[in-house]
Structures are given as structure tokens and as C-alpha cells.
Amino acid sequence: MHRAVGSDDGTGVVTAPAKPVIEIEKLNLVFQTPDAPVHALSDVDLTVNAGDFVSFIGPSGCGKTTLMRVIADLETPTGGHISVNGMTPREAREQRAYGYVFQAPALYPWRTVRKNVMLPLEIMGLDKAEQERRARDNLALVNLEGFEKKFPWQLSGGMQQRVSIARALSVEPDLLLMDEPFGALDEITRDHLNEQLLRLWDQTGKTVIFVTHSIPESVFLSSKIVVMSPRPGKIMDVIDCDLPRDRKLDIRETPEFLAIAHRVREGLRAGHSYDD
């Protein structure tokens, strides 16, 4: 089992010191639009360590996706500093340091499940046997053995999202960026995928950044929760979520879980104005 990175896990086992994967200082982003400038991010400071599962939570439009897109080099900040694996976001993207899972699965309907997972590997120019090995292994990791030859439209929404997770993992990144991947799914499917994702994180030791609107989802999944204010997105609170890593859904009824959920809610409330 993967062990959280830290200097002391309370059992006498000494682990390596936390290694920063993402370092963000005084980050600002202003979009220039024909009407008026849109100040999306304001003075964001954040460190994400190797092996962290970090959720960004905040009201709609507060800049969660924008912050994720800056990490992925899909947006350029207008101020401040950011490094990903000690590199600029552009260098990290060029080295395929991360996999990105979008809100919608974005699969090609004319390609089978296996061929969808193989697509980035074809673009990377990997040989066929390696493409096939990675597609097989990563589909097994998300419990989709036996579905390789199906087309996306033959699968449920939850299964399609698992294919997109397998595709993101197939480039073998240490960092997984997930933008509200389960937001469109029913609650039971979402619970199930949350459990699967947690197991996958524990097995692989990857660093995950996860955008969500859901307080229970953020507490259930995360080792660290970043609470953001309405636009311009600022960090209101960073909460360490030290529940056991092998948590099951029924942990949501425990006082420890509810105390963390309460603190997230307070952070959201502190940043929110209900005047309008």
C-alpha cells in the first residue's frame, strides 16, 4: 500500500520529507474581454506535495477550473509564479507530466474503448505492443476489463468517465488533474467512483488535483482541501484532511468527517456574500 509522504506517520516509520510538486506564489490572472477585464484569480499561494490528493472547492465561477488550467499550461497567468515538478507549466506539459480528466468524458464515438485509451500513445509514437499493454493495464485499473472492444455509446456515463481516467493514466503521469469528473453522474454512481478513485490513488501514489462543488466529495477524497472565495478567486482556507487513506463511504457518518465538512462549509460561507 502506498504511504503518505511525510516525516512522521505516527507509527515510528520515518518517511521521506514532503516533496513539492506544484508551487504557486502570488498568482494572478485577469482575462481581457471586450466589456471589462475579468479578475479570475487573486494572489493565490499554494503548495501541493507529491502524493497529495488536493480538492479545489468553491462557488461557481470562482476560478477553480482556471487555476487547474494554469497548472496545465492551458491559461497563462498575468502575475506571480508557478512551477510544476520544478519546471514551468509549459515544460511540464511538453514532458507530459500530467494527465487531464475533463468534466465530460470527451471520447471519440467512432473509436473503441481500447482505441480511445491508445490515442495519446499513438500521438506519442509508442510502439503498438506498448500501446496495447498500457491500454490493457489502465483499463484493468479502472475495472473495465472485458469492455475493450465496446464503443463509448455502449457504456454508461460512469463507465465512460472511467475510460477517460484510464486514458489520462496511460501516459503514465505522476500528476492527475481532474476537473469535476463526476459532476454529471447520479449520486450512487458518483459514490462508487469516489471509492474506486480513492483506491486507485492509494495503489498508485499519484498526486491528484480535483475540482468539485461537493463538500462530502471533497472531504471523502482529499488529503488537503483548498476552499476558494467567489471571484476574484482567493484561497480562504487550506484544510488538512487526515482521515485514514483506506476510508469507506460509511466514514461520512463519523464525527471526524463531519467536523472537517463543517470547517469547509464555514470557509465557503466566510467567502460568500448573499446580498445579491
Ligand SMILES: Nc1ncnc2c1ncn2[C@@H]1O[C@H](COP(=O)(O)OP(=O)(O)OP(=O)(O)O)[C@@H](O)[C@H]1O
Ligand atoms: N477565457 C475566458 N475569458 C473571459 N473570462 C473567462 C474565461 N475563462 C473563464 N472566465 C471567467 O473567469 C471566472 C472563473 O471561471 P472558472 O471557469 O475558472 O470558474 P469555476 O470556479 O471553475 O466555475 P464552475 O464551478 O462553474 O465550473 C468566471 O467568471 C469565468 O466567466
